[in-house]
Amino acid sequence: MTRSDLVELLAESVGQITHRDAEAAVKTILNAMSNALVRGHRIEIRGFGSFSINRRPPRMGRNPRTGASVHIPERRVPHFKPGKALREAVGTQPVDLED
Numbered sequence: 001m002t003r004s005d006l007v008e009l010l011a012e013s014v015g016q017i018t019h020r021d022a023e024a025a026v027k028t029i030l031n032a033m034s035n036a037l038v039r040g041h042r043i044e045i046r047g048f049g050s051f052s053i054n055r056r057p058p059r060m061g062r063n064p065r066t067g068a069s070v071h072i073p074e075r076r077v078p079h080f081k082p083g084k085a086l087r088e089a090v091g092t093q094p095v096d097l098e099d
Helices: 003-013 019-038 084-092
Strands: 043-045 049-056 059-062 069-072 075-082
Touching (some): 019 043, 019 049
Antiparallel strands (some): 049 075, 059 069
16 A cells, blocks of 8 residues: 555544545654654654664674675664554455456
């Protein structure tokens, strides 16, 4: 599912809002979530899951072409942990690979 699919679904399921309003709503929600993660906050959506930031410590890596050692700096990466309801729903549904 893409962002535009989400906008279409929202516009169809809520008849009182226009496509433009649905697009603004999706954009606002995703921006709010992104900004919260940038500030280091945790996002929890009951029944769906939680988003948090994981820290990857600095380490030494290798350039695969030359074999030279390369310093890889510390990074903060987003992490998603699905909630119990989502895990159970995904685990019990048959997979349709044609979609």
